[in-house]
Amino acid sequence: MTGKTVSLPEERRHAGFIKNNLRSYGMLLSLLAIMLFFQVVTDGTLLQPVNLTNLVLQNSYIVIMALGMLLVIVTGHIDLSVGSVAGFIGAVAAVLMVRYHVAYPVAFIACLVVGAAIGAAQGYWIAYFGIPSFIVTLAGMLVFKGLALAFLQGQSVGPFPPTFQKLSSGFIPELIPSISELLPSADALHPTSLLIGTALALALVYASAKSRAREQSHGIEVEPYAFFVGKSAALAGVVLYFTYLIASYHGLPNVLVIMMALIALYGFVTRRTATGRQIYAVGGNAKAAKLSGVKTERLTFLTFVNMGVLAALAGLVFAARLNTATPKAGAGFELDVIAACFIGGASAYGGVGRVGGAVVGAMIMGVMNNGMSILGIGIDYQQVIKGLVLLGAVCIDVYNQRR
């Protein structure tokens, strides 16, 4: 209104922008700092192509569930049952495919449907009966842990058909003849993966440049040009570097492609769609949202259905990775998933949280697990350190909000 921003000297505008953006990029920077730290103390083991690929595979199911959990937390609820549900779905998949020899795609779809049904069953009590989600999903946690045990009759069931294993252990097919065939001296880089990564980096830069230009043309204040260029270059650089690392092992893992697609989808839905906006409104103030015509019960119900489907998918990925379904599978996953969301800046009171944050939170947990394992830190102290990091991250967030 006052047009103050126009008269501000250039340096002060820059300083203000960096300060404002530091908070939204703070988590990303901490992730990079943590990676750098472990890269140094593990003498470069962390970012070796094989380890990086492993890191992705190890954490994929946590990331997948964190996407659903973020929505649940944003609506002001919690889901404690996701670990048990993932384990239970793994058991269902094993029984279907190993015992009854059901075809892989049929079993896959059936498992997702069962996941949705589980989510619906829990969401029904929470959304329409107003029973606290903590209690409903605590009950669900016990029920599905027990059911998994019953389904598997206390034993591990496996191995899965090879095509199903590919879900977790496979890589995207190589479409372009490898450089190594043309140039025998070159290392085995995977050109298709390299190409996809490069295209992704370019697409990201193009999209942000386009949206900046669009905002500018409508007279909306945008970030300073230098800042924008720096940010885009850094983003593209990081994407390209990781693409290079991944491409120099076996290429893009299948599960990474699934993960990226889901992250893009959920990021888009939460930030850019009417449904996403309404989910945040429900978490921000359910009564006000309801009086604004938002169907609060239905949205809450649907976030739990969605959570069920993603928990099922995560269960399938995990089972495929272990190549066997065990009664213990999934135990404790819910804690990692919830921690990922809170480290990523979601508010326990609802209404606040970002998909990107939850993903970064999951990666922080993953990198720490991986890095500490390489260093040979025992599982005992790993838990202590992870607990302290969770507390610290949330404390910093609360402190920032108070200011």
Next chain:
Amino acid sequence: MAAMLEMRGVSKSFAGVQALRDVNFIVEAGQIHALVGENGAGKSTLMKVLSGVYPHGSYEGTIVFDGEERRFRDINDSEALGIIIIHQELALIPLMSISENIFLSHPPARFGVIDRGEAYRRTRQLLAQVGLRESPDALITDLGVGKQQLVEIAKALSKQVRMLILDEPTASLNETDSAALLDRLVAFREQGIASILISHKLNEVARVADRITVLRDGRTVDDIDCRTEQVAEDRIIRSMVDRDLAHRFPERDAKIGNPVLVVEDWSVHHPLHPERQVIKNVDFHVRRGEVVGIAGLMGAGRTEFAMSLFGRAWGRGISGRMRLDDRKVDLSSVAAAIDAGLAYVTEDRKQLGLILADDVRKNITLASLDQVAPRWVIDDIRELKTASDYRNRMRIRCSDVFQEAGHLSGGNQQKVVLSKWLMTNPKVLILDEPTRGIDVGAKYEIYCIINELAEAGKGVVVISSEMPELLGICDRICVMNDGAFVGEFAGADATQESIMRAIMRNQKIFGKGVRNNDMPAGEMRP
């Protein structure tokens, strides 16, 4: 009489914003001292300095209490001297009893074990002192807001209060409860307890205050001794806003058309007690371009009536016919009501109207996302432009539309809520207490907006507990009592007396006392 409290040359600033400038504030023993001013004038800041919320050293100036300079480090220091502040948001624990709440911080105890008998005995004494006839066992949640306020005062009395600070104590009380509360303050005056009363209701201030201090932009601009000077509301208002409000209500040429909303035989039952009929087969209508007021005491059923119309957002067992724009409508959900062209601006904007943690833009577009998100995806440029348009049109004072709604003043928050409903392009707007808790200047702006809406041919229904407001802006006033309409006046003919008489006559006929607000207005359909 000697001054009990002298605050001299108090200045306080927050991050470059000067909240108080060289304020002098003197309260004599056994006086009721009113502190008035627009929102943001610095009243609350001054009281926080006095009660030690802002410790010594964080402000300039001196506080002298009982002839000694005081340097409070925190609120315990000021409470030890008997300076007790009662905030607008009551600090009672709903699921504890009156007695437990009163003795929360200092229960009478023997060897660390709470002496319940002693707590009861003293609670009874305190309740008698504040004139509240309730059992010490009663839970806070079962009491109306008026009674809760009295419990707060009883709690203050339990701490040997010498100076009671009340921040807008009557903002959410009906006339009867307000009067009872003010009578208490007068009774305390006799006992030598001084009170500082922060209030927007000037008639109350004029009634009980011995002295009035007016703050504007952090300065003392007027100090009126009511015992020697005549108190004119106009003078106070002029000092508060520094402009002559010859007309507190803007003029409007009423062009009234055909009925736009017609409700017949409308009946609503209580959501928790289905046998209790809250709205009793009433008829109601609004015409195009007409401003209709609904007057009544709290608990008369006005909010319940409005919310039941608005997509059955309150009550159960709802029956009756409703025609909107001469078409029969069945508004079974809020979304359907909004689509049909009905808007309801709630009386409780913080709890039911706004998402305080979200920015102004998101709050404005929430009820009409389909307009900014054609085909599901939000067009953020269109959203930003729409929100900015409303910001300019409604003169919402905020740094930009990305500012958090929770950081705005009451008047600006109300404008955000109004913007949200204007954006849905309604045919009929129901405004429930549209000016509650907002300052005189913003009130005038809200009245202008109401006039614009009526001139644009919309039907406007205003529910208000401030009778002068209804008399000032309405073409027609319907009086509701105990779930039924008991009187109707043309705006020009109505007087406060005639409205009150309609309510009272009805209460006598049915032999009912004035009921407290025992119906939680904000309750949603389960």
